[in-house]
Amino acid sequence: MHPVPLFIKGRILDNLEAVRGHFLLRLKLPPAFHHPVPGQFVMIRVTESQTPLLARPMSIYAFEKGAEHSVLEIFYRVAGAGTRILSGLKPGDELSLLGPLGNGFSGNQEARRAILIAGGIGISPLTFLAASLSPIREPFPVEMTAYVGAQRKEALAGLDRLSAVCPDIRICTDDGSMGYGGRVTELFERELDAFDPQGCAVYACGPRAMMKRLAELLEKHPLPCQVSVEERMACGLGACLGCAVAVRTPGGDVAFMRACKDGPVFDIRRIDW
Amino acid sequence: MHPVPLFIKGRILDNLEAVRGHFLLRLKLPPAFHHPVPGQFVMIRVTESQTPLLARPMSIYAFEKGAEHSVLEIFYRVAGAGTRILSGLKPGDELSLLGPLGNGFSGNQEARRAILIAGGIGISPLTFLAASLSPIREPFPVEMTAYVGAQRKEALAGLDRLSAVCPDIRICTDDGSMGYGGRVTELFERELDAFDPQGCAVYACGPRAMMKRLAELLEKHPLPCQVSVEERMACGLGACLGCAVAVRTPGGDVAFMRACKDGPVFDIRRIDW
């Protein structure tokens, strides 16, 4: 899970607005960059100047390895100053990045069905996961169901890409402007009992509130579930201890693990929400 | 001399490298920008982000007033981080600037001959001055002689523009690779006595060492001389008192005046070099 990360330059192939405020960044990388596992991320420096100072963590959305060069895709939402600068970069521009980092999703060999639960930009690592589960459908087909939530129809992003690898998408919008009217966790709760805990694995990524609610739903339920969490990060390498995630220790205490090195993917039941 | 300055946006028309490390920036400004006097300057913000924090003072190289818009030209040398960022800006980019600022050269009504002494990028305000003296040659022709100095041939910049308005240019290079081999002040010293102090005015801009030497030369000489000085600036408006220039008071003491507001053009004999 920990191929040695590299700190390298990537050249922007394109950086286009997909849905309002959401951009697809395609980067050309030297072949030395290791093939990432879904759920892994990179730290991207949006500028060589020191404003902003730190690199920004971004999940890997897609990756294609080539002999001459590889192509890495990032799907991102403009959230603040750093992502705003990123969104202004043009094809041909170079940027520094560090990766691949962290522990990705661990495929469950036995699982016949993957349930993906995505809130907002959380769709990014789950799309990479779905794409990587998709080719191994044969001879033991992995069925996939994706629950995708957003506040309203206009904020739904990344559906095209996901639906290409996972045709069964169940959309939820808070305002009911598309699909189920309500939280993604509400719809999942309704349908939860239809899934066979034995052959299923849940993978989730989204806002903290969504994942917390999911943790509650699954508390008394045997479905296994991995979540990818977000925390502010400085180093991405496990050195600064800035990206603390509260987990329950076997003794019942709370301890802090590092989102960047011990995660960002955790068993949902380990986390102290 | 103090038309009310404006803080406005200009759009870059072009920003091209003229001679190695020296750029010509042409900016389109709204017509509200006042017609500057040669020797006046603007404070340019090279970025809307705060790195670098402060605006950079730049002399006005040329100005053309139009009804729809005006065109302002800046001739600059890449000296550090700020000018490096400036040199990366592209046509169409916008930047904020404040101006016109400061006291320019005051034309001497009686002077029949203007002697310009330029070191390095100091050629910029003197070219604007020469261009503005040039059309008023008739019916009382103002003769112009320019001494232009640089370390070596390759560092000479802005000769074309200057020679269009002042054909009598005497070039000096420290290494002798072009023109007179030696400092511009050395050549001027040799030729100094040929000028008639009555009808002449000297205008100088260049490195401090050059202007200091010039001040020494003129100490016991009646030629009038105005110099444009450089100091680090923060506000450009006379408010911060950061751009102190030591001047001699009538009482013989040293006092500090503001390069931005009381200058940048001073009588060379007032300054305490």
Added chain:
Amino acid sequence: MRPSSLQPSLSVDIGPLSLRNPVMTASGTFGYGEEYAPFVDLNRLGALIVKGLSLEPRAGNPPPRLAETPSGLLNAVGLQNIGVKAFVKEKLPFLKEYSTAIIANIFGETVDEYGKVAEILGMADGLSALEVNISCPNVKKGGIAFGSSPEMAAEVTKRVREATDLPVIMKLSPNVTDISHIAESVESAGADAVSLINTLAGMAVDVEHRKPVLYNVTGGLSGPAIKPVALRMVWQVVNRVNIPVIGLGGIMCPNDALEFLIVGARAVEVGTASFLNPHATMNILEGIETYLREHSISDIGDLIGTLERP
């Protein structure tokens, strides 16, 4: 968070001083007002604080006086000023024409000099308050800044307090171990308010010439770099004193000002920001208004000091 169309009330009281809004100019960064009059309608400022004044004119330090650092500005102007008498004669008449509160920033080399400056200004017409800069070195007591010792800070406060009826704002130095202790001390000595922070002492080196960039070797650091330190100090002080606190240090945009207000500052001063954007004070004022409207806060008093625990 639906925007309200009502005009929120922006007026704040700084002890005996009523301001139409909480946006003031920081001393030394707005000259004597006239320099910025082409850009800012001075009547729209909460208050205008002028460049620091001493009893006699001061020449200040030789150049270089400025150095830029990452997100910061070092200055070693050396408190150059025209002196309190020239101020009253030459600068105050222009300022008096405005309805804005005019605050004189003062300093002295001895406690007595502070008192004398305060007396002269107390008799001048047209001032609303004094802001007392105690970050300058005390020449008599061996060069420690008045603001580094609670006792000396209190002494200055008492002397100024006695010298004038004008509201007295003590401007605190951040170069201390415990700024809230100094704040308590000037509160007990009769200060009407405190303002903080002044600049952090800093330095820069020209590596090529192996010389300090500033002639004076060290200078005062201002600008965005110091904002986290300033906010922390304002938070410490509002938790310890009952007099109003004015916050400053690195305020560049409305959000920065809001941080200080939420932490508990009753007003803010805008300094270095005016250098890069002469409209900064007005942009900040308008941004505060917009925030209040968007958050349906009808009175700025309902925002001040509302910081919650995370």
Added chain:
Amino acid sequence: MRPSSLQPSLSVDIGPLSLRNPVMTASGTFGYGEEYAPFVDLNRLGALIVKGLSLEPRAGNPPPRLAETPSGLLNAVGLQNIGVKAFVKEKLPFLKEYSTAIIANIFGETVDEYGKVAEILGMADGLSALEVNISCPNVKKGGIAFGSSPEMAAEVTKRVREATDLPVIMKLSPNVTDISHIAESVESAGADAVSLINTLAGMAVDVEHRKPVLYNVTGGLSGPAIKPVALRMVWQVVNRVNIPVIGLGGIMCPNDALEFLIVGARAVEVGTASFLNPHATMNILEGIETYLREHSISDIGDLIGTLERP
């Protein structure tokens, strides 16, 4: 200024400690070394200082622990660490394989705890020195940091000095009125060297939610924003003590490191810079070498402390 082809000598002595070059890693920013081993040949570092260690493991603060500020980083990790015993057992064996000086950064909640940690590490094999962090609050004496009082700083120094034969570097806090006074005090108490600065106490506010950004409310400010303050303090301290001074605070590039060396620091530590560029230490080392070569300085000792008056 013609470049010399000679390889300049980079070795420096920090009291009893000889380093192959002056570039060290700052505690808490380089983990236990292993995290950066993929990027930095640890054998090329002047010294490697590990994350601060306490007697018992510490969980640290709840998140958020980080906030970015203009040219700065606020952290409130809360000194999370695995404890000195786990360090010796689990981390030191890896580090011992390198020829680089390994320095343990330590702290305690009481003077005695400092002593105990120093004793344990003094007996462990593979360490070259201790760096003693006195910026953490003294729980017994009411939460004032050990580093804010000359007496308390001296007490800690003495206790650690008695506990071990390892060279003792006292790491000073910048949140004080007179850092050179603290430096003199730890010098008299037997410190072999001082390092400065630790982080400046700071704060940031989330204006939308009106909450501190950090769970712990305040945090420590590091990065380029603090460099001018760090340089000024190093300059003050080198002018007052005879023991070697290690400089740090905002060093991002070779020029920054050179500023500290010229001012008089015998070595530098690189902190926050490694976060944005894991090769930062090596870039800085190479840049120092290039500078020496370009300026025909054959021994770095001829650069250190050569600041001239402007």
